[in-house]
Amino acid sequence: MSLLEIKNCTIRYQNGEPAVSNVSFNVEKGEIVSLVGESGSGKTTLIRAILGILPSGGKVTEGQIILDGTDILKLNDRQMEAVRGNNISMIFQDVGASMDPVKQVKSQYMESILVHERIPRDTCIERAVSMLKRMHLTDTERVMNAYPFELSGGMKQRVGIAMGMTAQPKLLLADEPTSALDVTIQAQVVHEIRELRDKYGATIILVTHNMGVASYLSDKIGVMQKSRMVEFGSRDEIIFHPKEQYTRDLMDAVPKIGGKRFAR
Ligand SMILES: Nc1ncnc2c1ncn2[C@@H]1O[C@H](COP(=O)(O)OP(=O)(O)O)[C@@H](O)[C@H]1O
Ligand SMILES: [Mg+2]
Structure with a gap:
């Protein structure tokens, strides 16, 4: 089928x-x-x-x-x-632009993982950091602690793609x-x-x-x-x-x- x-x-x-x-x-x-x-x-x-x-x-x-x-x-x-x-994950054309402006990347990222899976916080962060690195976002600490407006459009887009892929849909x-x-x-x-x-x-x-x-x-x-x-x-x-x-x-x-x- x-x-x-x-x-x-x-x-x-x-x-x-x-x-x-x-x-x-x-x-x-x-x-x-x-x-x-x-x-x-x-x-x-x-x-x-x-x-x-x-x-x-x-x-x-x-x-x-x-x-x-x-x-x-x-x-x-x-x-x-x-x-x-x-x-099932969907990555939108302007996924970066649709991030919540008043939440740090870290908390949005955690939420996006935790809706699919119950895993410890540390594991969540490890996965997020590893996926961000694979998206060529090397300063992961800064990215995780940033609010969306502190990142460029291209960086936000990559964060959005990373989030969509971390759940291993x-x-x-x-x-x-x-x-x-x-x-x-x-x-x-x-x-x-x-x-x-x-x-x-x-x-x-x-x-x-x-x-x-x-x-x-x-x-x-x-x-x-x-x-x-x-x-x-x-x-x-x-x-x-x-x-x-x-x-x-x-x-x-x-x-x-x-x-x-x-x-x-
Ligand atoms: N929300 C909408 N309301 C009315 N028409 C729409 C809407 N979204 C897309 N369309 C129309 O549907 C057609 C296909 O659009 P779309 O699916 O966005 O194409 P593509 O993604 O290939 O650029 C277009 O004629 C577009 O104008
Ligand atoms: Mg289109």
């Missing part, structure tokens, strides 16, 4: 135009699936629907979203809350987590995302507009354009044998490094 089955899913906002039109794909346990495509094509809408956290006015009007065998569209709010609490949904980071740090964060899968078997759905990132990380890639998924296939199919001109255009936009466009 697939961990996630999206079947003929159409999602609309109040204006009635589909933001996502008749999209279907499956995600197997332990896979990394990237969703790529132009701005406004429906990527964020689609991954938010998987967690039942569409912005108000957004609704899945057709189709099914089956997570671990459960049709989540049939769940009430309390049941959906329980699904989300069961070790079995399903991680990440919406352009690294887009705002500079290239070196982005590479490190992307590497850590892959480690989360390789070490802990996490299943990951990643939205990225960067085909290079998608190529490096993914087992499968879905290409979205104007609310439709125009192509979905294995990483190699999409990178080396794309069927759609639109996919080729996306790839042509990736800079070549050392004569090669797609590293692994």
